[in-house]
Amino acid sequence: MPERQAPWPQQLHRLTFGFPVPGGLRTPQGWEVTWRGCAVMGILNVTPDSFSDGGRHLGAAALTQARALRDAGALIIDVGGESTRPGAEPVPAEVELDRVRPVLRALVGEGVLLSVDTRKPEVARAALEAGAHLVNDVSGLRDPQMVQVCAGAGAPACVMHMQGEPRTMQDAPHYADVVAEVHGFLRAQAERVRGAGVPAVLLDPGLGFGKTLEHNLALLRALPDLTAGEWPVLVGASRKGLVGRLADVPDPAQRDPGSVALHLHAARQGAALVRVHAVAEHVQALRVQAALESPPGAAPLQSPA
Numbered sequence: 001m002p003e004r005q006a007p008w009p010q011q012l013h014r015l016t017f018g019f020p021v022p023g024g025l026r027t028p029q030g031w032e033v034t035w036r037g038c039a040v041m042g043i044l045n046v047t048p049d050s051f052s053d054g055g056r057h058l059g060a061a062a063l064t065q066a067r068a069l070r071d072a073g074a075l076i077i078d079v080g081g082e083s084t085r086p087g088a089e090p091v092p093a094e095v096e097l098d099r100v101r102p103v104l105r106a107l108v109g110e111g112v113l114l115s116v117d118t119r120k121p122e123v124a125r126a127a128l129e130a131g132a133h134l135v136n137d138v139s140g141l142r143d144p145q146m147v148q149v150c151a152g153a154g155a156p157a158c159v160m161h162m163q164g165e166p167r168t169m170q171d172a173p174h175y176a177d178v179v180a181e182v183h184g185f186l187r188a189q190a191e192r193v194r195g196a197g198v199p200a201v202l203l204d205p206g207l208g209f210g211k212t213l214e215h216n217l218a219l220l221r222a223l224p225d226l227t228a229g230e231w232p233v234l235v236g237a238s239r240k241g242l243v244g245r246l247a248d249v250p251d252p253a254q255r256d257p258g259s260v261a262l263h264l265h266a267a268r269q270g271a272a273l274v275r276v277h278a279v280a281e282h283v284q285a286l287r288v289q290a291a292l293e294s295p296p297g298a299a300p301l302q303s304p305a
């Protein structure tokens with residue numbers, strides 16, 4: 001087998017949108033956002049259990065947090081109003097929307113791309129109307145209505161793989177061949193979604209979503225196969241159980257160093273985006289890695305100041 005050329009850090013990633021976006025470049029296909037190497041998507045959970053006062057100042061606290069993620073260098077902020085934690089109960093659409101819509105409205109025009117993390121087409125539609133730029137659907141756009149919503153709005157989508165559903169997915173995950181099944185699902189789904197008119201698609205192996213530690217590791221080892229394709233790949237391992245298991249860290253809040261290590265690996269394997277809680281730490285680590293990998297004599301990264 002010929003040795004595969006390292007795609008990083010020169011690999012160019014591109015998302016096409018059917019409407020203007022922050023810093024977007026107009027092309028015949030629409031508005032584009034392009035970047036080289038691995039960018040960061042910051043996680044913003046707008047759920048009562050994710051803020052210490054139990055959600056009394058949910059909106060204001062979420063906005064402060066969002067601006068901090070943006071200032072720390074996130075390309076995208078992923079705004080979610082439903083917990084997809086294993087065992088979590090579903091949330092009604094109105095509740096989810098009441099959480100995410102005010103935050104999206106407030107952040108539009110503040111210089112960052114906004115994704116809405118939802119499995120519900122009606123939430124995605126209203127979020128896109130409120131100014132969200134892309135849709136992150138952990139159920140992988142299996143619902144044809146979700147595809148219609150993204151296509152109709154001209155919004156890119158992230159297709160993630162999940163076996164089962166959040167409430168029960170970690171009970172007894174099983175695959176004959178986890179890599180073949182997950183990659184096969186992602187590629188077929190991406191073709192279908194693009195064929196239905198969604199302007200750009202990201203693929204995500206869905207670490208921890210109906211997967212044992214061994215399944216997660218097999219998918220991480222197979223990342224070069226996924227990133228060698230035409231689709232940009234998103235990897236999300238931030239503070240997840242697999243980091244806890246690998247590093248023996250029971251408390252999720254203490255798992256950022258291990259998350260950074262895992263995401264640096266993903267970036268070296270060609271991932272276009274990592275979805276993380278600790279944005280500043282990841283941006284710093286990714287910059288150092290990119291500098292070490294750039295060819296001799298290449299210009300250092302420009303400081304934003």
Ligand code: 7PM
Pocket residue numbers: 043084085086117136137138158160204206207208234235236237238240275
């Ligand atoms: C408990 C376990 C709470 C896991 C929250 C989570 C992903 C995602 C999530 C991912 C994409 C979290 C996850 N994970 N969307 N949403 N990829 N695209 O860490 O890996 O926030 S929920």
